[in-house]
Amino acid sequence: MSEDIGLWGVPLAILGGAIRVSTPFIFVSTGECLTERSGRINLGLEGTLVFGAMSGYAVAYHTGSPWLGTLAAAFAGLLFGLLHGVLCSLPRVNDIAIGIALMIFGTGLAFFFGKPYVQPVAPHLPAIPLGFWSPLPQVQAALNVNVLFLAGIALAFATAWMLKNTRIGLTIRVAGDSADAARALGIDVNRVRLWSTAAGGALAGIGGAYLSLYYPGSWNEGISSGQGLMAVALVIFARWNPVNCLYASLLFGGAGALGPALQSVGITSGYYLFYAAPYVLTLGFLVATSSRTRALPSAPGELSIIK
């Protein structure tokens, strides 16, 4: 049956879009949150995301298992994170600039090795049909929830808990708030930051695998258009709190779904402007939450972008 639900399709499509589009944001921003809480910023996650998408797709294609693909993407992301962490451990090497270089390097490597995988079809990650109760196909489509989305929610809460309540979390926070205090406590600041960046990279890799293995669900060179970077900006907006990162990701997913949702009900004139909505929104949030005169509340003290 195809009942016409008219304009109700728009909020429904935005809800569905928020669930589908937000997942990579959740993984990348939670990972970046971890990295930034340790006192470093990794702008290279855009490159990690793209490389994760490529490697995940390639491995899933060869092995037939999307989960192995996701694992491979996480491993690739881990390596990129380690590279960032090692390079930034050297004196006078700027973490923002290294991030830009890794953005170019990661994207380049992904395009280089990904050329043969543009055509083949890899198996997708499974989804759970939570909309089974509804007779409306639109509702069913909107509530078709991927497993990684649920894992991302759990991850955000677990990371927040870990940062607050565990010894590892405390170590990361001390390294991020005051390198001197951390050294006085006998903490190897560079090592803490190295592994925080590596973990952040691994999560970004998973976010990439979601892009190529579920939604949009194919590998091509335009798979990410700044999602990795937006996720980094989102961490600032979320005030370095993983649970806030989750909420912000959902908001961004909804904004990203605005264009296609309006298109589905026949509004096509400003397509490209709606396409720009998430970027404008990110920028708006950055402007609203930044301040010239006072340090941002709850920002890690060692973070170079707020100094």
Place this chain on the structure above:
Amino acid sequence: MSMQHAERTASAAVRAGFLSEATARRIETAILPLAALLAGMIAFSIFLAFLGKPPLDFYLLVYKAGFGTAFSWTNTLARAAPLLLAALCVALPARLGLVIIGGEGAIVLGGVAAGAVATLMPGLPGPAGILLMALAGALVGGLWIGGVGALRHLRGVNETIASLLMAYVAIALMNHLVEGLLRDPASLNKPSTAPLPAAWRIGEIPGLGVHWGLAVGILGCILSWVLIERTTWGFAARIVGGNLRAARIQGLPAGRLVIGFTALGGAFAGLAGMFEVAAVHGSANASLAAGYGYTGILIAFLARHNGLAIVPAAILLAGLEASSGLIQRRMALPDATVLVLEGMVFIAILLSDTFQDRLKFLSFLERRQK
């Protein structure tokens, strides 16, 4: 560096009758990027060798396609023109300590502005049209990147993230305008603005076969160098970049410098887009987003944000990118090969910062005196 130290070094060098501190520094500043370039190329050679591709063939092809013949030089220099201007968009703000990576947005919108001028008043004579396009391109580019500087100064918004986000917005804006308001109904397959009147097209530098954008780009680099190294504004900018608090205490207008230098960089990038439209494509369309803004980042870092050093760096990268087609055909490598090499060189360049002031062989004279 303290005055005492400088004096001690200077006298040591005078006694040794050899290197002065300034010369030693200058040599080091030149050697480090070259060594980093070489290291990046070696790392890339290893990468190629692992894939069973002969690295030597690769570099020979780059030389052949980028610099081997008069024709390849023409091609390389035509590509260098927008890269020079794009690199200035990174280098000028960098002297104030700002990392702007969204020059692509200013290039794209500068080109659209030029196309819009041609669409709105095609009746103007050639020289007036060209001047107006240049002004429009520079103005839009300057406002776009100057806006990033203003956000940084007034609201403390991180300029790196903001500029890249705005580059995505700029490309969406270009698509919106080129496929809507400014679209030439005759452009069917590739939505474009109306073709420029023939008299508005910018020609070639006589005897070189390269459009005038190259001359403007080189002039821009020289003027930027003079501005930074030889004027009080440049001096003030370097102080702001070195220590913002000290600059404020000195009463330097940090805000005006930040907005002014970012706007100037953006104006150069906007000019790059205008030349792409007026000298290369003949109308504004999606070809404007060709990635020049991103290559410009690497060029500026390779040149250590020095205007004069940008010229050879831009020509080198232009030659490399010009050789991409031949490399794809001859070596069966994907088009992203050049991007991988650029990434490796970029990492090596940043890594070389860690060796600044630590090259032992340059300070051996001083040490021997002690």
